[in-house]
Amino acid sequence: MATTPFPLTDTLATAGETGTVAGVTPAFSPLYQQIKVLILQSLQAGEWKPGELIPSEMDLAARFRVSQGTVRKAIDELAAENLVVRRQGKGTFVATHAEHHVQYRFLRLMPDSGDANSEGPAERQIIDCKRLRAPADIARPLALRTGDAVLQLRRVLAFQGTPTILEDVWLPGGPFKGMTAERLATYRGPMYALFETEFGVRMVRAGEKIRAVAADAASAELLKVPVGEPLLSVERIAYTYNDLPMELRRGLYRTDTHHYKNELS
Amino acid sequence: MATTPFPLTDTLATAGETGTVAGVTPAFSPLYQQIKVLILQSLQAGEWKPGELIPSEMDLAARFRVSQGTVRKAIDELAAENLVVRRQGKGTFVATHAEHHVQYRFLRLMPDSGDANSEGPAERQIIDCKRLRAPADIARPLALRTGDAVLQLRRVLAFQGTPTILEDVWLPGGPFKGMTAERLATYRGPMYALFETEFGVRMVRAGEKIRAVAADAASAELLKVPVGEPLLSVERIAYTYNDLPMELRRGLYRTDTHHYKNELS
């Protein structure tokens, strides 16, 4: 199929001429990148839901009228970004936070001995959950305007009886309309899985800023440490598709029995 | 060239039969993985030095008697691991820490405003540099025996006049024979670049464990903070080829004007 030399050139964004006539940016992108964007749009539009099987490489190649190898390269990049998961013999699936193999995909806190799975699931306790108008320092990172409605959640995670993480979570009121403390408390599984299934919001990547701070009175009581105890302060902004921020999270981690693990390359 | 159907099968590790006769592990690896290992061995053996050009994909394909596409896939993975750098129109180069584009490839500490380049180079001050016999807690992470010779270095990094990082570095005595405080003090550029050029040791990846701790008297004085001030404790183990640990580094970071930045996906 597709005997034309440049199958998509007139269907998709052609991008500047070869000679870069006068364009500021070349604005050229290879075919497989354009295919990647198309698949991304289908993911974003919910054509295939988290956990579901997407069409085979051959089907997608036919749909976009390119060769299977070109689709393959597009999917390779999506898989590298953890947006889809390939399973040989089965197909390619939309990634999800609901796989119980890795319960907290973005949590880098590890017990000092053993791995994340060796200590069992965290005990979760919701301290507070309320709706409020976003102050400036909350609105900004969420790309909202000051005063917009946001949902604030405070909770404690304990491992083997020891409270270890105290975190505040802020969510934009719009996409998370209908969220309640009840729903959060009764849900088994990662918070991000609930976001997917109940609100159609998929967290795709995140950035964290880490600092060392001293425990204040409130934090100290909840984490059962002395006031002034050094704690790891972890501010996370999580993004959906299109780099849209969808969650702000400020966590305090005890690092007496756990540590934040990071791999560099 | 290479009209045989399985060019490398009898030259390289054939790996178990298709049926997985009785092997515990399949021990099968695709051709491009075997090529990758061969290129890796050449890198490790120093056939091409850091910063140098490696043979073209066509040359390597001829050398290993495989197609260009297979070599390409091997190099793709090496590039993804930051072991080599591809430059279109020029060739593929061995990665190095000496490129002044990124002065500290493994340092994740960023100024709160602006990027890493906006504050200029760090001012370095060597506090101490001595040879000693490794205690158990130093020998272990470096895969040495207790009592083996190691080199210990203590230094302070300051940004715009503010001392921000205090770190102790331990290096195995063998590979770093001849290292002196003088050499370290006079060298311009990243420490890892010196390791490459003077000792032929290339740091390829690293792992970090991060904690929050309180400044003790000695640290407080060197970093000019009050005793008890919360500091980020960053323990890094850096590895050469073959996952061989070659450096242990324990750093204390001030996080009042800087933060540790991490990207999750």
Add this chain to the structure above:
DNA sequence: TAGTGGTCTAGACCACAGG
């Protein structure tokens, strides 16, 4: 103009999963 990496195609075969 020559050589390099980058893209795209088409077709073959292998490994794996499931009916």
Add this chain to the structure above:
DNA sequence: CTGTGGTCTAGACCACTAC
């Protein structure tokens, strides 16, 4: 047995760099 992703090949052409 079929269909999926995974590997490998061969050849074409494009984009960039340097001489």
